[in-house]
Amino acid sequence: MSSNTRTSRMFLVGALLVAGGGLAFVAMSDMGENLVYYWEPTQLMEAGDDAYGAQIRLAGLVQADTLNWDEPSQTVQLVVEDANQVSVPVIAHGAPPQMLREGIGVVVEGTYTQAGVFEADQLLVKHSNEYKAPEEGATAEELYQTLEQDFKTN
Amino acid sequence: MVSLIGRTLVLLALGACAAGGVAGLVAGKTRSRQAWKFTIAMGLAFAVLMTLATGVMEYALIVHDFSVSYVAQVGSLSTPLTITIVSLWSSLEGSILFWGFVLAAATGVFAWSMRNRDPEHGSYALGVLLLIGAFFTFLAAGVANPFLPTPGMVPLDGPGPNALLQNHLLMIIHPPALYMGYVTMAVPFSMAASALLAGRLEANWMRSLRRWTLFSWSWLSLGLLLGGWWSYEVLGWGGYWAWDPVENAAFMPWLTATAFVHSSQVMERRGQFKGWTLTLGLASFLLTMLGTFMTRSGVFNSVHAFGEGPIGPIFLGFIAVCLVFSLLLLGLRLHHLDPKTKMAGLVSREAVFLLNNLLFVALTFTVLIGTLYPLIREAYDGARISVGEPYFNKMSLPVMVAILFFMGVGPALPWGDGNLNRAGKRLAVPLVVSGVVGATLFALGIRDFWPLATFVTAAFAGVTSLRELVEPAVNRAKQKGENLLVAWWQYASRSRAKVGAYTAHLGIVALAIGIAGSAGYKQVMDVTLTEGEPKEVLGYTLIFEGHETQQQPHRRSEVTWVRVYRGDRDLGRVDPRMNHYDTMAQPIGTPAVISAGPGYFGRLAPSEDLYLSLTRLSDDKRAVSVRVMTHPVIWWVWIGGIMLFGGGLLASWPGLVKLREKRRTKLKQKVDA
Numbered sequence: 001m002s003s004n005t006r007t008s009r010m011f012l013v014g015a016l017l018v019a020g021g022g023l024a025f026v027a028m029s030d031m032g033e034n035l036v037y038y039w040e041p042t043q044l045m046e047a048g049d050d051a052y053g054a055q056i057r058l059a060g061l062v063q064a065d066t067l068n069w070d071e072p073s074q075t076v077q078l079v080v081e082d083a084n085q086v087s088v089p090v091i092a093h094g095a096p097p098q099m100l101r102e103g104i105g106v107v108v109e110g111t112y113t114q115a116g117v118f119e120a121d122q123l124l125v126k127h128s129n130e131y132k133a134p135e136e137g138a139t140a141e142e143l144y145q146t147l148e149q150d151f152k153t154n
Numbered sequence: 155m156v157s158l159i160g161r162t163l164v165l166l167a168l169g170a171c172a173a174g175g176v177a178g179l180v181a182g183k184t185r186s187r188q189a190w191k192f193t194i195a196m197g198l199a200f201a202v203l204m205t206l207a208t209g210v211m212e213y214a215l216i217v218h219d220f221s222v223s224y225v226a227q228v229g230s231l232s233t234p235l236t237i238t239i240v241s242l243w244s245s246l247e248g249s250i251l252f253w254g255f256v257l258a259a260a261t262g263v264f265a266w267s268m269r270n271r272d273p274e275h276g277s278y279a280l281g282v283l284l285l286i287g288a289f290f291t292f293l294a295a296g297v298a299n300p301f302l303p304t305p306g307m308v309p310l311d312g313p314g315p316n317a318l319l320q321n322h323l324l325m326i327i328h329p330p331a332l333y334m335g336y337v338t339m340a341v342p343f344s345m346a347a348s349a350l351l352a353g354r355l356e357a358n359w360m361r362s363l364r365r366w367t368l369f370s371w372s373w374l375s376l377g378l379l380l381g382g383w384w385s386y387e388v389l390g391w392g393g394y395w396a397w398d399p400v401e402n403a404a405f406m407p408w409l410t411a412t413a414f415v416h417s418s419q420v421m422e423r424r425g426q427f428k429g430w431t432l433t434l435g436l437a438s439f440l441l442t443m444l445g446t447f448m449t450r451s452g453v454f455n456s457v458h459a460f461g462e463g464p465i466g467p468i469f470l471g472f473i474a475v476c477l478v479f480s481l482l483l484l485g486l487r488l489h490h491l492d493p494k495t496k497m498a499g500l501v502s503r504e505a506v507f508l509l510n511n512l513l514f515v516a517l518t519f520t521v522l523i524g525t526l527y528p529l530i531r532e533a534y535d536g537a538r539i540s541v542g543e544p545y546f547n548k549m550s551l552p553v554m555v556a557i558l559f560f561m562g563v564g565p566a567l568p569w570g571d572g573n574l575n576r577a578g579k580r581l582a583v584p585l586v587v588s589g590v591v592g593a594t595l596f597a598l599g600i601r602d603f604w605p606l607a608t609f610v611t612a613a614f615a616g617v618t619s620l621r622e623l624v625e626p627a628v629n630r631a632k633q634k635g636e637n638l639l640v641a642w643w644q645y646a647s648r649s650r651a652k653v654g655a656y657t658a659h660l661g662i663v664a665l666a667i668g669i670a671g672s673a674g675y676k677q678v679m680d681v682t683l684t685e686g687e688p689k690e691v692l693g694y695t696l697i698f699e700g701h702e703t704q705q706q707p708h709r710r711s712e713v714t715w716v717r718v719y720r721g722d723r724d725l726g727r728v729d730p731r732m733n734h735y736d737t738m739a740q741p742i743g744t745p746a747v748i749s750a751g752p753g754y755f756g757r758l759a760p761s762e763d764l765y766l767s768l769t770r771l772s773d774d775k776r777a778v779s780v781r782v783m784t785h786p787v788i789w790w791v792w793i794g795g796i797m798l799f800g801g802g803l804l805a806s807w808p809g810l811v812k813l814r815e816k817r818r819t820k821l822k823q824k825v826d827a
Contacts, residue, residue, distance in 0.1 A: 023516055027523050027549060034545035048476045055542055074779075094680040095769040095779030098732065098741055136781035 178281020201262025
């Protein structure tokens with residue numbers, strides 16, 4: 001191999017490294033703004049100001065006597081709470097899924113607003129991954145596990 | 155009994171793979187004729203044994219032999235026969251067996267095609283291929299054994315396969331198509347490895363390598379398309395692509411294989427890019443393995459995941475071995491394959507190919523980073539996150555449009571050093587056409603940057619690709635005084651690879667148009683319809699006319715009837731439904747999709763889809779909540795995908811002319827003898 005081809009090869013490798021590094025940098029900085037966080041109400045409250053505006057999947061149970069569907073405006077109101085009794089009021093847009101009822105596990109995706117309300121554009125009812133009857137009182141971790149696919153299927 | 159036969163066959167297949175794998179490497183090193191013959195025999199034996207094993211499993215499924223654990227897991231007396239047959243790949247163990255079967259079939263075909271070829275190359279490749287086979291049969295014989303006897307009492311009936319599988323015809327053909335693409339990628343990997351092991355890479359080996367890759371690539375394209383199509387027709391969220399980790403897993407090897415198919419042409423014609431091309435070939439297989447790991451280990455939850463099992467770590471180990479093997483090969487052996495010629499100037503087809511290759515690889519990395527980041531982050535600080543679609547869209551759109559642009563430039567440039575003036579002349583017509591298209595669309599109100607940029611670039615690339623398909627035939631018709639159709643047929647049958655390639659290019663153009671239109675101009679609205687009351691939604695009038703409960707053995711469907719009008723025109727009655735399966739708590743909706751765009755030229759024309767997805771039926775069944783969506787030009791996506799598949803297969807098939815030549819030489823040999 002002549003030194004000439006070696007230099008040009010070194011140059012090529014260097015150029016590729018610079019390009020790759022640049023790409024990785026852009027990718028990483030862009031990714032930060034587009035992350036979706038998987039939280040439950042406790043974590044949402046702990047996040048404080050960081051929670052506003054971030055894309056969040058909030059998991060918990062529908063609190064008793066809080067479920068309300070307003071048909072004309074196509075919105076569902078409910079309160080999601082977790083095992084620590086921390087609760088977050090949610091407004092979800094669209095019709096409620098057939099299975100939605102009080103006490104059942106749900107995951108909502110959307111953003112937390114300054115008004116202290118979680119605005120969701122997706123609301124999913126928890127069911128088991130193995131397609132068995134949903135268990136009441138499931139933990140948030142289990143909800144995430146089983147609902148991941150439904151964000152694609154709904 | 156059945157489970158014993160099945161296990162025996164899988165174990166024999168494992169034996170054949172292990173013995174043949176070792177023999178192949180030995181034959182490559184020592185060039186022993188005997189070891190080479192043995193390797194071929196083992197390759198064929200692998201194919202036969204796995205075919206038998208899969209047949210045994212199908213038999214067990216069809217006769218509902220619940221003493222076989224896999225049948226007890228996915229079988230059910232109430233499942234229709236076709237669904238029973240395809241439930242072979244509806245769960246982990248069966249899918250690994252099916253995987254092994256496809257690999258075995260590919261190995262058999264490869265072994266057969268190699269029987270008269272150069273023993274050194276052939277035996278290394280077949281050896282590596284059989285060792286990969288050994289890994290899969292090892293899985294099927296061990297941690298993912300579908301033939302285990304059912305523990306305890308043999309049940310009288312089973313739960314049936316995942317209900318999502320039972321919902322649509324596309325689900326029956328999507329998995330095998332994707333498997334064909336994924337699994338046969340092992341062949342180019344083995345061939346590339348063999349070139350490095352042997353330390354040489356001749357023209358005919360390069361050609362076979364490119365053909366096999368094209369073959370896998372075509373099936374991968376079809377698998378991706380059918381997956382998206384199924385998702386659109388069945389899942390009811392109204393899309394075909396969501397940058398889901400599993401989709402990405404199949405998209406990444408598609409990207410590197412696409413890059414490979416192009417750089418291998420430079421390798422074949424100019425003897426350049428050998429290392430780069432082989433790296434892409436090796437990487438494509440590694441990415442399919444990564445994809446298998448991601449879909450089968452349960453690290454990502456998705457439609458495709460079957461839950462966690464011991465298979466994950468084993469797979470990771472295998473990927474690590476393959477990666478180290480590939481890196482070692484490239485590091486230690488690549489210098490044997492030095493380039494013969496100097497790189498041509500910038501105005502050359504190979505320069506454009508190189509640029510496009512870099513873009514494809516950059517895109518692969520972006521997708522890879524976005525897909526793996528949540529896993530890395532969770533391992534690092536336990537945070538559960540996912541990377542949103544906006545990241546992927548923002549990062550990939552510019553790269554994709556750039557690829558589309560270079561796809562339009564490439565065909566206008568000659569191999570080797572070209573002339574800027576002449577290239578300019580070749581590009582003038584496409585540039586003018588795309589300018590006119592852009593101006594027209596802009597005047598019509600399509601002014602969003604990315605959709606408009608995509609349409610303009612697609613027009614540009616469309617014209618250059620179309621010209622390559624038509625111009626040679628026109629020239630031939632003029633020269634020979636033939637009818638244009640005859641001339642085209644003569645041209646097409648003589649240059650099948652070229653026709654296939656540009657058909658695939660036009661497929662990409664159609665895909666780009668369909669994606670830009672359907673993603674850029676989709677509309678969504680949630681409404682609740684009361685029985686008998688017309689409602690205006692997104693330019694259509696919808697009337698909920700009634701409801702019916704249909705009872706089938708395996709499910710109950712709540713069917714709703716919605717009449718659709720556009721203006722005064724009755725577009726018919728559609729029936730979005732919700733299916734309740736005995737085995738699942740949550741109903742699965744089946745959306746209703748009709749083509750109903752302005753003018754309604756039928757499905758091929760640039761019309762739009764009206765998409766109705768049922769979310770809720772009120773308790774008194776008098777009101778129905780529907781998510782209504784319109785997707786303009788979405789049919790171009792399906793048409794484009796089919797063109798990719800067809801074009802790829804056409805180009806990968808050995809040409810008619812080649813076959814004719816072969817026959818001629820054979821005849822000559824006979825005469826000489």
